[in-house]
Amino acid sequence: MTTQYHPTAQYTSVTAPGALPLLGHAPAFIRSPLDFVAGLAAHGDLVRLRLGPLDAYVACHPDLVRRLLTEDRTYDKGGIIIEKAREAFGNGLATCPARAHRRQRRMLQPAFHRDRLPGYAAMMAEEIAGATARWRDGDVVDVPAAMYRLSTAVTARCLFAAHERAGTLPVHDSMDVVTRGVARRMMLPLPGADRIPTPGNRRFERARQNLREITRLLIADYRAAGTDHQDLLSVLLSARDEHGRGLSDGEIHDQVVTFLLAGMETSAATLSWAWTLLAANPAVRERLHTELDTVLDGRPARHEDLPALPLTARIVNETLRLYPPAWILSRTVTADTELGGHRLPAGATVLYSPYLLHRRADLFPCPDRFDPDRWLTTARPAPGTYTPFGLGARRCIGEAFGTTEAALALATIAARWTVTPTRGRPIRPHRSSSLSPRSFTATLNRRIR
Ligand code: HEM
Incomplete structure (x- = not known):
């Protein structure tokens, strides 16, 4: 198993496309939560969502997940x-x-x-x-x-x-x-x-x-x-x-x-x-x-x-x-901070999704394939990749x-x-x-x- 991501990369932060007036991304999220969340990694490393009246950020990059959790x-x-x-x-x-x-x-x-x-x-x-x-x-x-x-x-x-x-x-x-x-x-x-x-x-x-x-x-x-x-x-x-x-x-x-x-x-x-x-x-x-x-x-x-x-x-x-x-968990920001170069205000919700990380092709080659032998390697997955x-x-x-x-x-x-x-x-x-x-x-x- 290889994990090829760039720890020193510039992280990208965007709002997910497709928000509807008032409802934001809630309909897409409720209709097909797994596909919707797994698809966010294609947009950026920290992706902003609007779920009705609530705003949330999703940490899609392993480095950002590691910071969020540690x-x-x-x-x-x-x-x-x-x-x-x-x-x-x-x-x-x-x-x-x-x-x-x-x-x-x-x-x-x-x-x-x-x-x-x-x-x-x-x-x-x-x-x-x-x-x-x-x-x-x-x-x-x-x-x-x-x-x-x-x-x-x-x-x-x-x-x-x-x-x-x-x-x-x-x-x-x-x-x-x-x-x-x-x-x-x-x-x-x-x-x-x-x-x-x-x-x-x-x-x-x-x-x-x-x-x-x-x-x-x-x-x-x-x-x-x-x-x-x-x-x-x-x-x-x-x-x-x-x-x-x-x-x-x-x-x-x-x-x-x-x-x-x-x-x-x-x-x-x-x-x-x-x-x-x-x-x-x-x-x-x-x-x-x-x-x-x-x-x-x-x-x-x-x-x-x-x-x-x-x-x-x-x-x-x-x-x-x-x-x-x-498959999806949340944290709340306790004081104004920065994640991946993006300012996060106190009170913001940040989500992380093991499902999203585990289905990233750059972290797990052929991610949808059931392949127990990918774990034959003795190398441990980089922190923030397998969670x-x-x-x-x-x-x-x-x-x-x-x-x-x-x-x-x-x-x-x-x-x-x-x-x-x-x-x-x-x-x-x-x-x-x-x-x-x-x-x-x-x-x-x-x-x-
Ligand atoms: C396959 C089985 C399990 C999975 C996939 C799983 C997954 C998780 C995950 C992802 C977290 C971290 C949540 C977060 O980051 O917000 C967590 C925390 C926790 N799990 Fe599990 N869990 C499993 C089995 C169990 C079992 C068997 C117990 C107890 C008998 C347990 C008790 C807890 C507790 C108490 C926490 C909170 C730890 C803390 O905050 O210090 N889990 N689990």
Whole structure:
């Protein structure tokens, strides 16, 4: 893989063409968000958009993305995408402002320490084996729904391992309503629209309350028991800041909801896209089967198998390149500044899109081609080019957790099953802030070996 861009280039800054009176670029963005955003790189390095009454800039050049993500005091969490997410995530790690971030990140980092991963992976492996044990040869399943259930079970189990039936906690439906509600609100940034008592808004509110109640009860149970269950909630309860202070119940609630929201949809989407890509690329699928047959010989994958499954890992990387679940994110400018030679006023929204970067032909040759072998090189992509997990201080805290889950599920399922979409047509993405495929069905065939 080559990344050929010019770090010392003069950056160009333009307004995207095609703005309509009053609506600006909103119709083009809403009609076909991915194509619209990916097409912006052709216009310049920093591209200005008008989305109805809102102005936003899109950083299209990797250098500008790197600055945006590493200068986190100047470019704070905020802007049209993050503000909507705050309604569901509260003031958790993913949405809190920079002034609260350092304390939170320091307190939560131990939950994702490398040493904890084998323990989580063992729980993941059990949940994956349990979910797939119910499959029968010839079953037709809705793949995104099945992957979402799987990922809910895994995330809930790793958060609340002590709960008897963590994987079946009634979080699934509420999470679904909340994640989709947040995604819809992010794409329709109309001020006040969320407060109109439509059936959709009422459902969203009920689901949010339901999640709050479930986490409140779990926190109370855990506090009463006072034991370390080696799960994420136990770490949250024992976290202390430099003054020895712990997190309040409200803060723990926001972190739990953040982990659920940030972890479930992203992993489910990655797996769903992987199945579509493998079905469309039978030669890669065959090589994957060979790798899995050699290493696993039909048994479920374990954490210690992962180093021996390099193609599985490359497939996960390449899926995240083509379909990064968090495909567009925003920051807000905290003080007048300059980006790529262009003046940005305090309060401006700047967007970055991993999807846009990953589809630039100068960064990833033949960018639309599914080619896991482009990751065979040992050279790491230049900072700001491959960003499915973001960059800098706000980089995903669950990166190793998410890639481990995706690799274990992909390996365990592909070792025993072929997943063949029932319709030959390409699967299209949801028009949403999270890049997940529309519902599609596939036939599960047990592999004869
Ligand atoms: C394939 C899976 C995943 C992808 C693609 C992904 C992607 C991302 C991205 C792009 C960001 C940075 C957002 C920004 O720049 O504004 C992020 C942050 C975050 N992610 Fe993930 N994520 C994944 C899995 C997870 C999991 C499993 C968890 C937790 C269990 C998680 C928790 C978080 C949190 C808490 C943050 C905020 C970090 C901070 O601001 O310090 N993610 N994720």
